Amino acid sequence: MQAPELGKSLIENENALRLGVFLAVLALMAVWELAAPRRRQEIPRLLRWSNNLGLVALDTVLVRLAFPIVAVGLAITAEQGGWGLFNNWQVPGWLAVLISVILLDLAIYLQHVMFHAVPALWRLHRVHHADLEFDVTTGLRFHPVEILASMGIKLAVVAALGPPALAVLIFEVVLNASAMFNHANINLPPRVDRWLRLIMVTPDMHRVHHSSTPRETNSNFGFNLPWWDRLMGTYRAQPAKGHRDMEIGIEQFRTPRDLWLDRMLIQPLRGPASGGALDAPGKDKQK
Secondary structure, eight states: OOHHHHHHHHHHHHHHHHHHHHHHHHHHHHHHHHHSBSSOOOSOHHHHHHHHHHHHHHHHHHHHHHOSSOHHHHHHHHHHHTOSGGGSSOOOHHHHHHHHHHHHHHHHHHHHHHHHHSHHHHHHHHHHHTOSSOSGGGGGOOOHHHHHHHHHHHHHHHHHHOOOHHHHHHHHHHHHHHHHHTTOOBOOOHHHHHHHTTTSOOHHHHHGGGBSSHHHHTSOOOSSOSHHHHHHTOOOSSOTTOTTTSOBSOTTOOSGGGGSHHHHHHGGGSSOOOSSTTSOTTOOSOO
């Protein structure tokens, strides 16, 4: 099979694979949340899920319209054109895939920190944090402008690294699945969580990041690998009030009406951009 045909086949497989994994993980987490929830939820699931999933649909359409080529396709183009680090550095294929997946995950960690640290970017990212409950759909709730900016950053990283297309495909599928897993309202036994968080971000680890207390909000930025938070000093093991008593969300947007799709879309324009990582240390509430 010629390279262009292989590239087209890989992209088509990517779409089918990502959709299949998305639906499977979403269904699995939803059932698990019903069977063994970590926290009691007070807000009707219909209200949150309909608006959160509506935002996902809008994000997907806009990405397809704005980017004629996405990350896997760009990796194939970079390989054909000899762009990027791994297309000019002879290493075994398996090692290039492994290193690429790890570096892409590091890039996502750094991007996440940046979206907390820069006030204009925090305005976009706080849509994700303003959910008043924490469950599988929270992991999909991002403002469309943030999604477009994130895709632009990801494409720049792929162009610079020149990773194997397989590595990008693996990373995209794992990132999507892990975002749903580590936002799920599921009750893992403490021993399982303790060992599992050595190799991946668990729901209890990431839930701390969704606390309304800024010093907890600005911790545990990882999505896939838990190591970056430990290495960078942003790791926090547990919330001060415990997982069942901690307050989820941010102080600015706490009414059920703020959970509607139209309010999420205009939220970046409302109120001050407080609560980010550059706020003065010691603040316990977002103003």
